[in-house]
Amino acid sequence: MSGTRTREPGDVFGPRTTLFADVLSVGLATAVACLPVLTAPAALSTACAVLRGAGEDRPATAGRYFALLRRRTRAGDLAAGAVALAGLLLFAADLALAGAGLPGARLFAVLAAVIGVSAALVGLRACARPESLTHWPAAVRAAAGDAVRDTGGSGLVLLAAVTAALCAWMLLPLAFLAPGPLALALTAVDVRRAQGS
Secondary structure (H helix, E strand, O other): OOOOOOOOOOOOOOHHHHHHHHHHHHHHHHHHHHOOOOOHHHHHHHHHHHHHHHOOOOOOOHHHHHHHHHOOOOHHHHHHHHHHHHHHHHHHHHHHHHOOOOOOHHHHHHHHHHHHHHHHHHHHHHHHOHHHHOOHHHHHHHHHHHHHHOHHHHHHHHHHHHHHHHHHHHOHHHHHOOHHHHHHHHHHHHHHHHHHO
């Protein structure tokens, strides 16, 4: 992500174009790895780790992504996926109940939306934390603190998530590429936070 390498004679593309291609290939790999749903947090966390390595002059390729993901088959990663899926289903059920016309439904819908967005924010920031590679509870605790202390970064994370969702909604094939730029944005926000502290 530093982009310090200059174009050498004979290079067709510069380092920024190479990083863009790597981000798209990692995004496609992440989309494939997210298909079982329970693997989504581990897949996004691995994408963030691979893209963080690009700033340290390590290759950000789909091959490196899958090699790192294969080493992450642990119960904690599947538990994180189960918690994320349960939270998503609970959020959908809450919104369905609010839409049923029960008394206080508007207030309940607003409260459910605030809680859902906050949980998604902490979850996304946790995926970008290096601790998520080995210990999800520590990553979630640190991400919750980051979400409160770094409100600018939290706004950027939400903007990146909304942008990725809108791109996937407007043009379905982009859903398979959107995880790459989302992971890049999450990683950039976390690197920004780490350099600011």
